[in-house]
Amino acid sequence: MERADQDNQTTRERLLMTAGEVFSELGFHHATIREICGRAGSNVAAVNYHFGDKERLYAAVLEYADQCTNEEHPIDVDFGAGLAPEQRLHELVRRLLGRIFGAGRTGWYARLMARELVDPSEALAPVVERSYRPQLQQLVAIVQDLMGDETSEEEARVCAFSVVGQCVFFHLARTIVGRLDPQLRFGPEDIDRLADHIARFSIAATKNVKREGYVS
Amino acid sequence: MERADQDNQTTRERLLMTAGEVFSELGFHHATIREICGRAGSNVAAVNYHFGDKERLYAAVLEYADQCTNEEHPIDVDFGAGLAPEQRLHELVRRLLGRIFGAGRTGWYARLMARELVDPSEALAPVVERSYRPQLQQLVAIVQDLMGDETSEEEARVCAFSVVGQCVFFHLARTIVGRLDPQLRFGPEDIDRLADHIARFSIAATKNVKREGYVS
DNA sequence: ACGCGCTTTATACTAGTGTTTGAAACGGAG
DNA sequence: CTCCGTTTCAAACACTAGTATAAAGCGCGT
Numbered sequence: 001m002e003r004a005d006q007d008n009q010t011t012r013e014r015l016l017m018t019a020g021e022v023f024s025e026l027g028f029h030h031a032t033i034r035e036i037c038g039r040a041g042s043n044v045a046a047v048n049y050h051f052g053d054k055e056r057l058y059a060a061v062l063e064y065a066d067q068c069t070n071e072e073h074p075i076d077v078d079f080g081a082g083l084a085p086e087q088r089l090h091e092l093v094r095r096l097l098g099r100i101f102g103a104g105r106t107g108w109y110a111r112l113m114a115r116e117l118v119d120p121s122e123a124l125a126p127v128v129e130r131s132y133r134p135q136l137q138q139l140v141a142i143v144q145d146l147m148g149d150e151t152s153e154e155e156a157r158v159c160a161f162s163v164v165g166q167c168v169f170f171h172l173a174r175t176i177v178g179r180l181d182p183q184l185r186f187g188p189e190d191i192d193r194l195a196d197h198i199a200r201f202s203i204a205a206t207k208n209v210k211r212e213g214y215v216s
Numbered sequence: 217m218e219r220a221d222q223d224n225q226t227t228r229e230r231l232l233m234t235a236g237e238v239f240s241e242l243g244f245h246h247a248t249i250r251e252i253c254g255r256a257g258s259n260v261a262a263v264n265y266h267f268g269d270k271e272r273l274y275a276a277v278l279e280y281a282d283q284c285t286n287e288e289h290p291i292d293v294d295f296g297a298g299l300a301p302e303q304r305l306h307e308l309v310r311r312l313l314g315r316i317f318g319a320g321r322t323g324w325y326a327r328l329m330a331r332e333l334v335d336p337s338e339a340l341a342p343v344v345e346r347s348y349r350p351q352l353q354q355l356v357a358i359v360q361d362l363m364g365d366e367t368s369e370e371e372a373r374v375c376a377f378s379v380v381g382q383c384v385f386f387h388l389a390r391t392i393v394g395r396l397d398p399q400l401r402f403g404p405e406d407i408d409r410l411a412d413h414i415a416r417f418s419i420a421a422t423k424n425v426k427r428e429g430y431v432s
Numbered sequence: 433a434c435g436c437g438c439t440t441t442a443t444a445c446t447a448g449t450g451t452t453t454g455a456a457a458c459g460g461a462g
Numbered sequence: 463c464t465c466c467g468t469t470t471c472a473a474a475c476a477c478t479a480g481t482a483t484a485a486a487g488c489g490c491g492t
Contacts, residue, residue, distance in 0.1 A: 011469080011470085026245075027243065027245065027335065029242075029243065029245040029246040030245040032448085032449065032450085033449075033450060033451090034448090034449075034450090042470080043470060043471050043472080044450085044451090044471095045451085045452080045453085045470070045471065045472085046469085046470070046471090047450090047451090048450085048451060048452070049468095049469070049470075050469090053450075053451075054449095054450065054451090086428075114334045115334055115335070117334075117388060117389045117392060118330045118331055118333075118334055118388050118389075119243065119331070120391050120392060124392070125395070128392060128395060128396065132392075132396070133396060136396055154397075154399055157397050157399075157400075158397075158400065158413055159413075159417060161382075161385070161386065161393060161397070161400075162382045162413070162414065162417045164385070165381050165382045165384075165385030165386065165389075166377075166378045166381045166382065166385075168381075168385055168389065169377070169380070169381030169382075169384055169385050170377065170381065172333060172334050173333045173334075173381075173384065175336050176333060176336060176340070176344060176348075177377060179341070179344060180344065180348070180349060180352055181370075181373050181374075181377070183370055183373075184373075184374065184377075197374055197375075197378070198378065200425050200428040201375060201378050201421045201422075201425050202421065203428050204420060204421045204422075204423075204424035204425040204427065204428045205417045205418065205420045205421035205424075206417075206420075207420075207424070208420035208421075208423070208424050209416050209417050209420040211420065212302075212416040212419050212420045227439080227440080248478085248479065248480085249479075249480065249481090250478090250479075250480090258440080259440060259441055259442080260441095260479095260480085260481090261440075261441065261442085261443095261481085261482080261483085262439085262440070262441090263480090263481090264480085264481060264482070264483095265438095265439070265440075266439090269480075269481075270479095270480065270481090
């Protein structure tokens with residue numbers, strides 16, 4: 001019997017990574033323990049031993065991926081201190097897309113998050129609080145700057161969601177979007193261009209939205 | 217043995233409606249034939265008889281829901297002929313949100329579509345061509361008007377996706393969005409306000425985006 | 433009443449899934 | 463070498479899910 005600790009990776013870590021891939025491809029319910037363990041080169045009982053059951057494996061995967069992503073793309077709450085709000089928004093959009101489209105170790109994380117958005121699991125709540133709320137607050141502050149004085153936090157927040165919504169949409173619907181517009185690409189070289197578009201669109205929107213009255 | 221055709225609905229139709237609900241709640245793989253048939257008040261073999269298998273039931277559900285939605289919210293390719301482009305965009309966003317958040321007979325359709333966006337099935341392609349491409353074309357035309365002359369179709373199209381992305385995002389991520397901003401509501405009374413916001417944000421964006429240069 | 437096509441039903445079958453369990457294997461310390 | 467805690471393994475188990483099938487039931491026309 002060969003000890004399965006090749007590549008200096010523990011079985012536990014291999015399971016986390018592999019499960020992440022499988023869960024992101026197939027979703028929680030279509031993914032099977034046998035598929036995950038087969039790909040990870042481990043025995044099916046390893047899930048029970050290391051995680052207890054499938055649900056806890058899933059929760060551990062979410063936590064693990066979020067941590068890896070935060071290591072690779074740290075959330076810098078004070079970035080761009082000397083920059084104009086336009087530049088800050090642009091940089092923030094680029095960072096956001098970098099996280100979403102990132103091809104790092106846990107490049108499957110965004111795929112998994114897309115599934116979570118549509119059908120949130122219990123494991124998502126702490127992740128949202130830790131990683132997503134701070135980024136949203138950051139964006140809200142930038143949007144407030146762009147919108148000018150007398151802008152309520154609520155106004156800025158709903159605009160911030162409009163910005164986030166674009167980033168998220170282009171990623172999660174990229175198959176359909178690509179079908180509807182074959183000229184739109186989502187490779188690594190295309191992300192800066194997409195960030196450019198979203199930033200410009202959003203800057204133009206936030207700077208001018210208050211001038212657009214209610215249209216009936 | 218009681219004939220199960222109460223409410224003048226055929227078993228087939230009841231299965232379609234019920235399956236739509238169950239698939240939208242649970243997704244294809246977590247939904248079971250027994251759950252669907254249990255709720256529909258029919259025997260599990262009815263799926264085999266009327267549809268052949270689970271996948272064909274799913275495909276039939278998608279088609280059925282799309283047709284119902286198109287009946288309830290017809291795609292009017294020429295609406296707003298005499299209106300200003302701002303008004304047309306506003307109306308189009310309202311209609312789009314009406315489809316997405318609609319509480320009609322197939323109110324579960326948008327939920328199902330959210331799942332399809334993230335993980336498209338084979339059954340989606342014809343639906344996209346029939347129902348989504350015409351609407352996108354319509355939106356692109358309006359966006360071109362707003363952006364002014366010398367606007368390429370590609371420029372307008374990517375902006376159109378930015379508009380669509382907001383509508384889609386607010387719906388599919390409403391659980392998370394609601395958690396991050398409890399003041400944002402998504403009840404029937406809130407949809408007009410949301411349409412208002414998205415329209416204004418998008419109008420401001422499209423009218424001004426060309427003035428926002430590349431920001432590095 | 434009978435025949436016929438359609439629809440529904442009860443039931444069986446098979447494959448697959450998550451989980452458990454006891455034993456073997458492993459590695460490190462004394 | 464032995465002991466001990468940790469890890470891995472093979473195999474079993476109970477249950478579920480999709481699917482198929484033959485027979486019964488139904489409604490309509492002759």
